[in-house]
Amino acid sequence: MHLGELASVRSGLVLARKESREPTPYCYNLLTLRSIHPDGSIAQEDLSVFHASDPLKTEYLTQPGDIIVRLTTPYTAALIDSTTTGLVVSSNFMIIRTESNTLLPDYLFWLLNTPAVKRRIYTSTTSNVLSAVKASFFTQFQFHVPSIAQQERIGQIHKLARRETALLHQLAEEKEKYYAAILAREDSSMKRGTSV
Numbered sequence: 001m002h003l004g005e006l007a008s009v010r011s012g013l014v015l016a017r018k019e020s021r022e023p024t025p026y027c028y029n030l031l032t033l034r035s036i037h038p039d040g041s042i043a044q045e046d047l048s049v050f051h052a053s054d055p056l057k058t059e060y061l062t063q064p065g066d067i068i069v070r071l072t073t074p075y076t077a078a079l080i081d082s083t084t085t086g087l088v089v090s091s092n093f094m095i096i097r098t099e100s101n102t103l104l105p106d107y108l109f110w111l112l113n114t115p116a117v118k119r120r121i122y123t124s125t126t127s128n129v130l131s132a133v134k135a136s137f138f139t140q141f142q143f144h145v146p147s148i149a150q151q152e153r154i155g156q157i158h159k160l161a162r163r164e165t166a167l168l169h170q171l172a173e174e175k176e177k178y179y180a181a182i183l184a185r186e187d188s189s190m191k192r193g194t195s196v
Contacts, residue, residue, distance in 0.1 A: 004139030006100040007108070011071070011135055012089035013060040018052045026052040028088045031062070036070060036078045039162065040113050042087075050088050059095075062087040065105040067096040069112060071132045075121045077112035079105060094138055102145055106155025111143065 003009065012031075020026075028050045035046035062068065066080040071092055080087075089095050098105050111117060120141075125131045146154075 001142065001145050002139065003096070003108075003141040003143070006103040006145070007096050007098045009135055009138045010059065010095050012091045012093045012095060013056065014091045015050065015088075018054070018056060020051040020053040022051070024051045024053065026055050028052060028056065028061070028086070030088045030090065031068065031093065032090075033070060033072070033092055036068070036076050038074060038076055039165070040076055040078050040109065041162075041166075042078050042080075042084050044083075047087065052088075056088060060089055061085075062089060062095075063097070065098065067098075067105060067108055067112060069094040069096065069133075069138070073122070073131050075118050075133060077109055079109040094133075094135060096138060102148070104148065104151040104155055106159065107146075107151035110154055110158040 015030075030048040030050035031042070032046060032048050035043050035048075037043055062080040062085050064080055064082055064085055067077050068080060068089055069075060069077045071094055078084075096108065098108065121133050121137065122131070124137045125133050145151075
């Protein structure tokens with residue numbers, strides 16, 4: 001089945017068409033290339049501010065369940081949830097909204113971030129200088145659609161794996177701080193001891 005049969009696929013907003021040079025009441029958070037991490041998470045601290053000349057259409061703003069895909073390497077996909085809604089999506093990204101009961105966003109998010117799919121994306125861009133993927137790749141993207149139960153299982157396992165990885169990173173950071181504090185204290189006590 002083709003993705004275009006199960007979801008709407010569109011590129012983001014060309015910012016220059018709607019950008020205001022001065023602050024306006026139409027102020028939005030803007031998704032940037034830097035705000036999507038390689039693991040598919042969105043870093044809120046890396047969002048930019050976008051002042052629009054008039055209100056933006058909702059089709060250019062993130063909605064829960066949207067999949068946002070970078071159009072340039074590393075072609076990372078991000079899944080939008082309640083904490084990342086209402087962000088402006090620029091033309092650096094593709095917006096995929098599932099429109100069918102047969103395709104779950106959690107499953108599609110996992111699928112688009114698999115190494116095999118990223119290789120397919122990369123090979124489709126080799127003829128273009130910027131290595132930018134075209135919208136037609138996603139509308140024509142053909143894949144096997146498993147049962148809803150299988151999609152739910154894969155989506156849940158993927159979510160748990162991402163959560164565990166995030167917790168392990170957090171634990172590693174905390175341990176580094178802990179050991180740095182211990183070493184600093186030991187160093188300080190050694191210096192006090194030698195100066196006596």
